[in-house]
Amino acid sequence: MNQEYTCKVLKRVMLTSDTAYLTIGCADIAGKAVPGQFVNVSCFRFLKRPFGIASVDKVNGTFCIGIKIVGEGTKELASIEEGSTINVLGPLGNGFDLGLSDSFILVSGGTGVFPVNFAYEVLRQAGKDVTMVQGFRDKSQICLTCDDYIVTTDSGDYGIKGTCIAGLDTLSPDKNTVVCCVGPVPMMKAVGNWAKDKGLRCYVSMEQRMACGIGICLVCVCKVRAEEEGIPFKHVRCCKDGPVFPFEEVIL
Amino acid sequence: MSRLSVKVGNVSLKSPLILASGTCNFGHELSGYYDLSILGGLSSKGLTIKPRAGNEGVRVAETAAGMLNSVGLQNPGVDYFIEHDLDYMRSLNTGVIVNVAGHSYDDYMAMIDKLDPHKDKIDALEINLSCPNVKAGCMSIGTDPAQIREIVSAMRQRTGLPLWIKLTPNVTDIKAMALAAQSAGADAVVLINTLLGMVIDIRTGRPVLHNNTGGYSGPAIKPVAVRMVAECSQVLDIPVIGCGGVMNYKDVIEFMIAGASAVEIGTASLIHPACPVDITNDLEQYCEDNQIELSELTGTLKLW
Incomplete structure (x- = not known):
């Protein structure tokens, strides 16, 4: 079964003036993640925020995410204190x-x-x-x-x-x-x-504004070429069907 | 029998908790997070006669205590659903609620004719007269008692399946809509669908949603939903199903006191996919602590 993990932020460093890098403890996510997958992370706002998994340490059971400050949610997460706990869904998406x-x-x-x-x-x-x-x-x-x-x-x-x-x-x-x-x-x-x-x-x-991250709300869609004749495109979920797609299939 | 079992008219549910349409797809994804058989039911993504791609561009906008969506009824179409998803929903060992949407009177009738032959696999049809994100049908029907009566009466002629009418809060007098549904032969009303809203990006001066407006859901709308459940349950003879901003077991109890026989969980699943597990456990504990059957709470509201 998949689950929502309560994880500890083990380390936070600033990579640039507006980008933080968090090391988060979760052996399950570290064990399962493949490159291209993401996690959906709780902040102090209503919805979670998606971040691509940047690195994994299977031995120590940790993974890293990078947080570029673009709004209030990322601003708060980028300044989170080491030792804090966050709720995390993941790893999500296909990779x-x-x-x-x-x-x-x-x-x-x-x-x-x-x-x-x-x-x-x-x-x-x-x-x-x-x-x-x-x-x-x-x-x-x-x-x-x-x-x-x-x-x-x-x-x-x-x-x-x-x-x-x-x-x-x-x-x-x-x-x-x-x-x-x-x-x-x-x-x-x-x-x-x-x-x-x-x-x-x-x-x-592919990236789009996301809510659930697990494919149930259909808000984060992107367009792919449809197989059927006469249909200009099909909407697919970035979070569940993607985020990785063959270049020739997506309509950018 | 569990202390949580409830009845919505003739439909028996093992729990009052139903996953709201549009927040659980057809159950495939969430079944990877918990055993959906703990639920009273699952209401499918809103279905239409033909597949719909839904709206383009940004479809979600966050607020302090909720979110707006403008998905626009993206769905694979009723034929695809019957072929690929209905048996799966039935296999989940929970109530199967099929959400029916449309753009016109004829669409709704065609939908009933498609679904009625599969009545053995369906516990109830939830008739969506309330989606705010499509140009025709749905909400424009659900804001007019005469159209509600016309459509629900005609559906009543075509099927013996329980008809649960999901109404929009974007009206002046919700009681008039609910009474119209009841007089036309509805088995229950579901209150409420999303509130029509707008969020503006002050940097661009444009709405965040590319559809400009969207349906507002989440804890922010719960008091509106509770008020409408209370108002309607005072005047209706048919059951009411509450929906709007349920995040925990106390919210469920609040809706039931207001008059709901069952309660839908929507936006909460988008944030905590397995929240119905905790809510179920908490409700069981509440019944145990208070030595009651949960259904005893329905309509116990004491107005001042």
Whole structure:
């Protein structure tokens, strides 16, 4: 049975001026989570807030989430005290299928840096070939990075100037490479089209304002191409049917 | 018999707790969180004759004590439901309530004709005359006693299945709507569906919901629902099912005192999926402590 966990916040650090990183204790979630999945976390507001799982430590039974402050709920969660308890549903959603290939390119933008970080961890542990491309607005937003990664900034004050496409263009991937991308819609569209031009499979992670996170309220839908003739699109649930979809199936 | 068992007209339920339409889909997801057989019933997602994609864009807006939704009756259509979900709902060993929505008189009649042949698998039809998120039908019917009477009478002619009429609070006099349903042969009324509301993003000057308005639910609306249950149960001969902002067992008891024979849990499931487990345990304890059958509470309200 799935359940709602009462978890302790073990550690909180600020990665940037407006982004916190929480380490949360929950052996069940740490044990079950796959990259691309998320948790729905109680804050001091009415609804829970969804966050992509950024890292997992199965041995210690902990996982991490990154919280970018965008509103009151995230503001309060980003300043939560260590030792506090929070209610957490998860792991939720489908996640990336990292068994599809031995070679991956991971691309992140904005808060996409978090779920992609978890994918990188898992692929590295599995000994797979993985290239990380991170796109940020400017140097002040950079987090969860390392020297091995290709980093781009819109402002050009760090790494390659431009969008993550400028970073991807430095690569010559082989045909079996799978691209996984989490970021704002225009970015996922650009990355998806870049992959398509190269003949590579690409998966993207969709986001929409969410309530339940478990597929019962139907508020967080995105559009996918319908199989039936004459139907322009189908609404599917980001939280339950996704958040990960093949790029060619979603309508961005 | 458990102390929690109740009757809604001729329908016996093992508990007063029913999962409200639109907050439990068809039960597949929540059955992964708890054994749904503890419930009195489960009301399906609102169904229409044809599949509906629902509204586009942002469909949820949060408030201090609730949320607005503008899903717009996204559903797979009644034929798909009968083929794929009805047997599953029946297998959950709880009351099967099928929520029926439509855009016109003809839609509702066609829905009854589709569902009546499956009456062995259905405990009651919940007739949605109250969805605020679609352009025609539903709420526009449920705000007019003459249309309520016309539609419910015609449905009554077509089926022997219990007809529970889910009404909208977006009216001046809810009693007039409930009495119209009763006079047309309804078996029960469900009070209330969501309140029509709007939330504006002050940065953009635009409504958060891309449908502009949405249905307001959650604990904020509970006093409105309790008031309407109390008002209607004073004047009706048929049972009332309470719905609106139930978060815990005390809320259930409050609705029953007001006059409800059963109580629906809606938005609470979106926040704590397994909350009916705690509510059930707490209600059992309450009955034990007070040495009562829960159904004894119905309509015990003492007005000043």
